[in-house]
Amino acid sequence: MQATAFTYSPDSRSGSVLLDDGTAVPFDAAAFDAGGLRLLRVGQRVRIETEGDGPRRRITLVTLQTF
Template sequence: MQGTVHTFDPATRSGTVLLDDGTPLPYPASAFDASGLRLLRPGQRVRLKVEGEGAERAAVFLTIATMSDPFV
């Protein structure tokens, strides 16, 4: 799944991604930390792994879209 970074707070290392259909999806610090990245910028394209349903749905991993996918 891919989306676009909507928000990123460097202090908490969390934020939101807008999916291609415009749905905002939160990502916790643990998803950002798993990426190995140091920073995300609003508008940056990312690939993400999502788990959960409904209100519990959240990204558990994200990386820059051009980087290799560790789940393939």
């Protein structure tokens, strides 16, 4: 699934993304580390993997979207 980086804290390696429908979904350091990224800029397009649905949805991986 694709999203846009919305917030990011390099200190905690956590933040949130905006899904294409405008829903903000937070991610933790484990999801950031799983993608192998070193940093993330707000506004970058990212690819995410999630598990769960609705309010229990959580991001398990954040990586850069490549074409």
